[in-house]
Amino acid sequence: MGPGPKPVHIGTVTETLAIKVLDKNDRLAARNRSYLKDHRILALNLMSSPGSGKTTLLERTLVELGSKVAVLEGDQATSRDAERIAATGTKVVQINTGKGCHLEADMVWHGLESLGPEPGSVLFIENVGNLVCPALFDLGEAAKVVLFSVTEGEDKPQKYPHMFGAADLILLTKTDLTPHLDFDLALARRNLAQVAPGVPIVEVSTKNGAGLGDWYGWVRQRQQDLGGDK
Numbered sequence: 001m002g003p004g005p006k007p008v009h010i011g012t013v014t015e016t017l018a019i020k021v022l023d024k025n026d027r028l029a030a031r032n033r034s035y036l037k038d039h040r041i042l043a044l045n046l047m048s049s050p051g052s053g054k055t056t057l058l059e060r061t062l063v064e065l066g067s068k069v070a071v072l073e074g075d076q077a078t079s080r081d082a083e084r085i086a087a088t089g090t091k092v093v094q095i096n097t098g099k100g101c102h103l104e105a106d107m108v109w110h111g112l113e114s115l116g117p118e119p120g121s122v123l124f125i126e127n128v129g130n131l132v133c134p135a136l137f138d139l140g141e142a143a144k145v146v147l148f149s150v151t152e153g154e155d156k157p158q159k160y161p162h163m164f165g166a167a168d169l170i171l172l173t174k175t176d177l178t179p180h181l182d183f184d185l186a187l188a189r190r191n192l193a194q195v196a197p198g199v200p201i202v203e204v205s206t207k208n209g210a211g212l213g214d215w216y217g218w219v220r221q222r223q224q225d226l227g228g229d230k
């Protein structure tokens with residue numbers, strides 16, 4: 001975990017257990033990664049707090065990207081998001097984590113078994129809405145995409161530095177709402193630059209379509225880099 005904050009209420013036993021859990025997860029994530037690579041599948045792990053617009057962004061993105069796409073939906077309960085994704089005609093499997101608050105590599109492995117994504121496709125993994133532990137659990141994805149909506153505070157990156165620091169791409173979402181809010185985009189960008197230096201930031205709105213072309217372009221570029229189709 002690197003030089004993180006000093007544990008306050010965590011004893012040595014709990015810490016050791018946590019390290020074991022993460023070690024096991026890393027091994028299973030490596031298995032996912034090699035399966036995905038063998039099948040030229042670009043897996044993107046979408047993370048954010050609840051309500052930042054992950055599912056809505058996916059609905060638009062899946063229609064835009066067309067046929068070779070598949071989705072794993074992570075939520076504690078319900079299959080509501082999977083139903084929304086299925087309505088776009090996309091193959092989707094819902095993973096319910098119950099009391100768990102993040103997806104783990106073995107859940108993704110079993111999800112892949114029932115999903116059976118096509119070789120050369122893009123697999124979107126919508127993680128459980130949570131800015132804490134999903135950052136620690138490698139799923140075998142090619143990249144982590146973190147959403148940050150303008151309805152949240154500009155200081156979110158400072159409060160959850162591990163999540164934002166782990167991102168390969170940051171999407172500032174719901175930008176159409178900024179005229180109605182006090183959200184300071186420039187300040188948010190400065191805060192992001194502190195905890196995630198050099199990580200590209202794209203401002204998007206699924207309402208008016210702003211920035212979506214840049215997001216699709218980023219996905220297509222990643223797919224080309226991987227030697228996938230399109």
Ligand code: MG
Pocket residue numbers: 054055081126
């Ligand atoms: Mg969702």
Ligand code: ZN
Pocket residue numbers: 100101102133134
């Ligand atoms: Zn968790």
